[in-house]
Amino acid sequence: VTRTIAFFTDFGSQDIYVGQLHAAAKKTGSDCPLVDLFHDVNSFDIHAGASLLAAMLDYLPHNAIVVGVVDPGVGGKRLPIAVELGERWLVGPDNGLFSRSVAWSTSEAQYWTLESPIGIAKTFHGRDVFLPVAIDLADGELGQIRRVEDAGDISTHRAAEEIEGDDQRVIHVDHYGNLISGIRGVAIAPHQNIVIAGRVLAHADYYERVPVGECFWYVNSIGLLEISANQASAARALNVKG
Amino acid sequence: VTRTIAFFTDFGSQDIYVGQLHAAAKKTGSDCPLVDLFHDVNSFDIHAGASLLAAMLDYLPHNAIVVGVVDPGVGGKRLPIAVELGERWLVGPDNGLFSRSVAWSTSEAQYWTLESPIGIAKTFHGRDVFLPVAIDLADGELGQIRRVEDAGDISTHRAAEEIEGDDQRVIHVDHYGNLISGIRGVAIAPHQNIVIAGRVLAHADYYERVPVGECFWYVNSIGLLEISANQASAARALNVKG
Amino acid sequence: VTRTIAFFTDFGSQDIYVGQLHAAAKKTGSDCPLVDLFHDVNSFDIHAGASLLAAMLDYLPHNAIVVGVVDPGVGGKRLPIAVELGERWLVGPDNGLFSRSVAWSTSEAQYWTLESPIGIAKTFHGRDVFLPVAIDLADGELGQIRRVEDAGDISTHRAAEEIEGDDQRVIHVDHYGNLISGIRGVAIAPHQNIVIAGRVLAHADYYERVPVGECFWYVNSIGLLEISANQASAARALNVKG
Numbered sequence A, B, C: 001v002t003r004t005i006a007f008f009t010d011f012g013s014q015d016i017y018v019g020q021l022h023a024a025a026k027k028t029g030s031d032c033p034l035v036d037l038f039h040d041v042n043s044f045d046i047h048a049g050a051s052l053l054a055a056m057l058d059y060l061p062h063n064a065i066v067v068g069v070v071d072p073g074v075g076g077k078r079l080p081i082a083v084e085l086g087e088r089w090l091v092g093p094d095n096g097l098f099s100r101s102v103a104w105s106t107s108e109a110q111y112w113t114l115e116s117p118i119g120i121a122k123t124f125h126g127r128d129v130f131l132p133v134a135i136d137l138a139d140g141e142l143g144q145i146r147r148v149e150d151a152g153d154i155s156t157h158r159a160a161e162e163i164e165g166d167d168q169r170v171i172h173v174d175h176y177g178n179l180i181s182g183i184r185g186v187a188i189a190p191h192q193n194i195v196i197a198g199r200v201l202a203h204a205d206y207y208e209r210v211p212v213g214e215c216f217w218y219v220n221s222i223g224l225l226e227i228s229a230n231q232a233s234a235a236r237a238l239n240v241k242g
Helices: A018-027 A046-059 A099-104 A125-138 A155-162 A234-238 B018-027 B046-059 B099-104 B125-138 B155-162 B234-238 C018-027 C046-059 C099-104 C125-138 C155-162 C234-238
Strands: A005-009 A034-038 A065-069 A080-085 A088-093 A109-113 A167-173 A179-184 A194-196 A199-201 A215-219 A224-229 B005-009 B034-038 B065-069 B080-085 B088-093 B109-113 B167-173 B179-184 B194-196 B199-201 B215-219 B224-229 C005-009 C034-038 C065-069 C080-085 C088-093 C109-113 C167-173 C179-184 C194-196 C199-201 C215-219 C224-229
Touching: A005 A018, A005 A046, A005 A125, A018 A034, A018 A125, A018 C034, A018 C046, A034 A046, A034 B018, A046 A065, A046 A099, A046 A167, A046 A179, A046 B018, A065 A125, A080 A099, A080 A125, A088 A125, A099 A155, A109 A155, A179 A234, A194 A224, A199 A215, A215 A234, A224 A234, B005 B018, B005 B046, B005 B125, B018 B034, B018 B125, B034 B046, B034 C018, B046 B065, B046 B099, B046 B167, B046 B179, B046 C018, B065 B125, B080 B099, B080 B125, B088 B125, B099 B155, B109 B155, B179 B234, B194 B224, B199 B215, B215 B234, B224 B234, C005 C018, C005 C046, C005 C125, C018 C034, C018 C125, C034 C046, C046 C065, C046 C099, C046 C167, C046 C179, C065 C125, C080 C099, C080 C125, C088 C125, C099 C155, C109 C155, C179 C234, C194 C224, C199 C215, C215 C234, C224 C234
Parallel strands: A005 A034, A005 A065, A065 A088, B005 B034, B005 B065, B065 B088, C005 C034, C005 C065, C065 C088
Antiparallel strands: A080 A088, A080 A109, A167 A179, A179 A224, A194 A199, A215 A224, B080 B088, B080 B109, B167 B179, B179 B224, B194 B199, B215 B224, C080 C088, C080 C109, C167 C179, C179 C224, C194 C199, C215 C224
16 A cells, blocks of 8 residues: 655745655655645744644545644654544644644544654754654554553644634735635635625635636635635735735 | 656645645556646746746657646636647646647647536646546546547637747746746847847857856757846846846 | 655756756656755855755765756856765766765765766756766666766865865755854854854754744754754844845
């Protein structure tokens, strides 16, 4: 069975870290497929990352292994964990990044803790701790991870239990200027208007349904409420910053 | 036979869309090679994309399948098409993005229409319509595409027939500040000077042929007329914006 | 034996060049793994690239082949070379980009010169000269390269011999605002303070060891002295530009 490893980080697609993940994977001799799902989560923004990852999860292969890293506490006390979610795994810090994925999943999460190898860099656990575990899992081996008896010991689990409703914020402004919220579209009827930045916006199915430059809302391709403008930047039109 | 799928889009290499293309490909179980040819066409700029793609096409494997998406009309009335161009295929919207590729090719184009799967997102046909067809083609299957009897029904074909001469504009300003035009270099003799932004520029073979900071023109590595400066930004020197 | 080809360039991850490297590799029929180690070296900055590449080299597979291109003199008189460094190879311009890698290596470098194919573009040797040689090497063939008898003929060798100490400059400002110097961390005791931009900074092991926003220095994940701030941008705090 081939399992894909998908990276989801704030490492920056233009920076020196993503290439090192790929190099480290090749260095192990593994030839499992690697996908750069997204590397430009706003730096340190665990909350935005949590909703975005949860929304993108269903678009990954059913048995994908996610290495998810938005980790301002790297090197400190937060645990390194692996979360088993149906056939998928999430490997990364126990800081809440995986909480929405757990909360939105129909599968019950199983938690595992990782052992950090000795003598590694304290500031690049993506490369030195999480990736090696993901590669073991992709090879069908549990390696050095250990099952957690009491899920209550895991911050991710507690955060998932405490979630009340979706994140109402804009969690990502894309390069077209579309504003992606943390609100799942299933909860909203198309005849509803929404209010953002003091403006009332109506629903439209897609861009050409409104005049060029006009803003509207719709449910986007990962199931989230998004505000767009036809062939224009909604961010600029509404003066919202990314 | 292994066939490479090459992506050419305005999805943005720093955004959330490219990773989803790769994830969706892996989700089908396909292991065909994927190449991110270019993802930073200026947003919605079909014309710039058309010349750039046509110029890059010859540098792809002879049997490559291009998923080309610059598609402000996604979800609307423009057709989803596949263009057979010799052994290569181009899959994407029928909005003119492929018109220069057709016009510049020595092979006659054959057109096919796609069926959009039911219940897909209306705003990400790259992932949900074009990519699945490309994967079928890479696997040697025609899948759900249907041959077009009358090429005149296809906008791309009509646009290709109406093209008169090359695009004289700057179609891409690269990150060094080089200005890439839509003009094919074969048409220009090296002793000719060119005029841009009120300045007369002479030809040089490569950067070191002129003093540091000086602008010149040459035929670039994809056959287009390009304006550069030696170890400096021609865009800044000539005050041209990308 | 599978050998990975790793790219290290100033081609820009958002630009039209990286995709062409990948396409050209696929066009040869090679299926050797390709890693985009880093493509955003500051344009033309050979010195910054030299230290950064040398520091990252150990994190590549032991038999990796690097195509390294920061090459403002492309098309001119500088030689195209291949450097054999233990089991790894570096392929690129003889302009000093590989000098730190040679100087910091415990293996003695062997130098080879390449022949440029006839009729190629004068401005994209990464695609047309260096990559084909790297693919030959990955396939276990020496192809058209020729062993250099006298290392003194090679600029890279002379530059490596003349290096005195590490590069004290900031060679990379990452997207978090961390300042990466060219100074190897092995030479510095943790109790030492360092001075940058008129500020005295103490050592800390990792981010959470200091208050949010405070700057400190540490040895980063590729062994270089780096200045960071906890959950903030050291570049902004110290007013240092990238």
